[in-house]
Every structure is written in structure tokens, then in C-alpha cells.
């Protein structure tokens with residue numbers, strides 16, 4: 001067995017796999033160590049299975065309006081069918097990831113990797129030592145649970161993707177991406193869903209109009225929201241879990257899910273043997289080129305807690321390989337990264353929120369609120385929201401926010417003119433496509449409101 005490599009990657013997720021393949025393409029001898037399944041959080045227990053569940057849950061809305069288009073639908077949902085088909089697709093993707101690594105000439109070790117020095121990694125199960133000119137840590141992050149009594153009775157997104165049967169009711173704690181995505185998944189699949197969040201409205205940090213619009217969308221889907229409240233403890237009561245809340249009340253639920261953020265996977269990696277520094281949040285501290293304080297050790301993706309998004313991990317992995325093995329030093333630009341929340345309604349954003357932009361000089365704000373055309377034959381009250389924020393002088397587009405069907409697809413394309421520093425006049429040169437929702441973004445005429453000297457006018 002070959003034990004000498006130019007690069008040993010620990011973690012076969014999005015960042016690690018990309019780095020391994022690109023480095024191998026530059027001629028490096030590369031090994032990747034993965035203790036679970038190749039593909040990592042995104043493919044195995046994150047973005048991909050989650051999005052398949054999102055599709056499943058959205059049929060509920062379609063069935064609701066189908067009669068207005070003349071369809072009679074007698075719909076029944078079968079959880080085991082979805083689960084089996086999802087598992088089949090994940091297995092296919094995992095095999096494709098492994099095949100891609102094989103094809104690139106990367107050696108895959110299905111083991112746990114532990115750093116034993118600046119240039120050595122131990123395969124824990126096999127008990128073999130590998131030597132590496134460079135080590136890349138790409139071990140991702142895992143759900144973090146509040147330290148409360150009975151927390152072991154709750155689940156996280158990991159288990160939510162493998163439930164044997166759907167619970168009759170679920171309480172989800174958190175107000176971020178995972179919480180709202182899974183709340184709308186469970187609600188769409190017929191589970192009585194309650195969201196509990198310590199803040200005053202979900203998606204802290206997003207534009208206020210998006211937060212408000214999403215909250216209204218959760219309401220119309222029958223999702224109960226309990227704000228400014230925490231879960232204090234869980235205890236088993238028969239087949240249910242009784243939850244005690246910080247407002248002094250208690251209630252039983254079929255399941256409780258924690259969606260209270262994620263923490264970097266650094267435990268048991270042996271980083272202390274090489275003297276790798278962590279930051280205050282417990283993430284691996286790296287420079288713009290993903291290099292740690294130990295020159296031969298790099299880290300990419302969620303374990304560095306820069307921006308916890310798959311495409312960022314991929315970009316960081318690629319940039320690392322270009323820098324170290326391709327002779328092209330490349331730093332990843334983490335500014336102006338768009339993101340999407342695949343809840344129902346969907347939310348996607350890029351650039352500054354209105355509140356942030358208002359502190360950056362005089363701005364104009366354009367907002368359109370309307371019923372998506374798909375809903376106009378029905379009584380469905382959902383509103384789509386499109387919002388553009390521009391600098392008053394010169395019209396530079398500072399932020400773009402969309403809530404409603406196709407929001408993520410629209411913002412993905414809006415990211416191009418945003419990245420090019422496009423002005424409103426540039427956006428307006430695009431001829432509208434009719435009838436679409438996205439045409440609103442290129443046909444705004446007068447600002448809905450303005451900020452002058454920091455004051456809304």
C-alpha cells in the first residue's frame with residue numbers, strides 16, 4: 001500500500017473532494033480519508049436529500065390549487081416511498097463522487113484520519129501512518145444542540161432525513177436556514193408543525209421584508225410560530241416528548257428537532273499534535289489562502305467557519321489546489337455571496353439588506369408585491385416580493401431580494417450583474433420576459449421609498 005503522498009485530505013465532502021481532484025489533475029499524488037460516506041454533508045445528509053424533501057412537500061401547494069385549473073386530484077403521500085427513492089439517489093451520487101476520485105487517480109481510504117504531525121496522518125482503524133507534503137482538513141461541521149436536560153430525545157437534520165415514519169407533530173427549535181426549511185417540509189407532508197425561536201422573527205440577518213413575507217407564508221401553511229421563547233427541557237411521556245418552555249408552559253410533541261446552528265468538526269483530529277490554531281469559535285483559523293499557522297496544513301469549508309455554504313467549500317477547495325499545486329495563488333472572495341432558503345415560500349438574497357444599505361449613504365428602494373400568476377385562479381393569498389436596492393447617485397445595485405417561487409433561480413442570475421458592479425440602468429437594458437416574475441427586476445420605474453441622509457423619506 002502506498003503511504004507517501006503529496007497531499008492527504010481528511011474529509012470527503014464538497015471541499016475535500018474538489019481539492020483532491022484538482023490537485024491530482026496537477027499531477028500530485030493524492031489520498032483522501034473519509035470515515036463515513038464520500039459526498040459529505042451536502043450530498044449525504046444536507047442540501048441534496050433536503051431539496052428532494054422540499055420537492056416532495058411542495059406538491060401540497062400544487063394539489064391545493066390544482067382544482068382551479070380543472071384537475072381533480074386524489075392525493076396520498078407515502079413516506080417510505082420517498083425515503084427509498086431518496087436513498088437510491090444519494091447512493092447513486094455517492095458512487096459518482098467515488099468514481100470521480102478514482103478516475104482522477106486519488107486513493108480513497110475509508111477510515112478515520114488523525115493528524116500526528118505537520119506531515120503525517122494516521123489511519124485510525126487500519127493503524128497505518130501516511131506521510132504528506134501537505135495536509136488538507138475538510139471535515140465540515142455538525143449540528144450543535146442546546147445544553148438542556150433531555151436533549152438526547154430530540155433529533156437534528158441528520159436524523160430527520162432518516163425517520164422511519166413521520167411524527168404526528170413536531171416542534172423545531174431555531175430560526176435559521178435548517179429550521180424554516182424543515183418546518184415547511186414537515187408541514188407540507190402533513191405533520192402538525194411548530195417552530196420555536198428565541199428571536200422575534202425567523203431568518204435574522206435577512207432583509208426585513210423577506211423575514212416578514214416568510215413569516216406570513218409560514219402562517220398560511222399552518223405552521224405555528226412561538227417567538228422570544230426557548231426550550232428548557234425535554235422528557236418522554238408515553239410515545240410523545242413533553243417540552244418545557246421558558247414562558248413556564250409545557251406541551252407534548254411527536255418529535256422535537258434542534259436546528260440551532262452547526263459547529264466545526266475538529267474533535268479527535270489530532271490538530272494539537274501539529275500545533276494548529278483554532279479561532280474563538282473553535283474553527284480552524286486560516287488565512288486568505290486557507291493556510292493554517294502550520295505551513296504544511298490547510299483547511300477549507302465549514303471546519304473553518306467562514307461562510308457555511310457548499311459552493312464556498314468547493315471554491316475554497318479549488319483555490320487551495322490552484323494555490324499549492326497549480327502555481328496560481330488564489331484567494332476566495334467571500335464578499336457578496338448569494339444565498340437561498342428553500343422554505344415555502346422560498347427566499348433568496350444577494351448583497352446588502354435595506355437596513356445595511358441605509359447606512360451606506362443615500363439609497364433608493366424598489367419593491368413589488370404581487371400574487372404569483374400560478375395562484376391567481378385560486379383564493380391562495382401568498383404574495384411574491386421582489387426588491388432592489390440601489391445607490392441613489394449612479395444607481396449601483398447594492399442588494400437584490402426575492403421571496404416566492406423560483407427565488408433561488410432568479411438570484412443566481414442576478415448574482416452576475418451584481419458581481420460586475422451593474423447599475424439599475426444596466427439591469428433596465430435587459431428586455432423583460434413576459435409573463436415572468438423576474439421581469440419585475442428589470443422594469444421598476446419609481447422607487448417605493450428612499451433614504452436621504454440616513455432618514456427614510
Ligand code: NDP
Pocket residue numbers: 145146147173174175176177178179181197198199203204230259260261262307308309339340341342
Ligand atoms: P443558522 O445559524 O442559520 O441558525 C441557527 C438558529 O438557531 C438561529 O436562529 C439561532 O438564533 C438559533 N440558535 C442558536 N443557538 C441556539 C440556542 N442555544 N438556543 C436556541 N436557539 C439557538 O444555522 P442552521 O443550523 O440553520 O444552518 C447552519 C448553516 O448551514 C447555515 O449557516 C447555512 O449557511 C447552512 N445552510 C444553508 C442552507 C442553504 O443554503 N439553503 C440550508 C441549510 C443550512 P439567533 O438567530 O438568535 O442566533
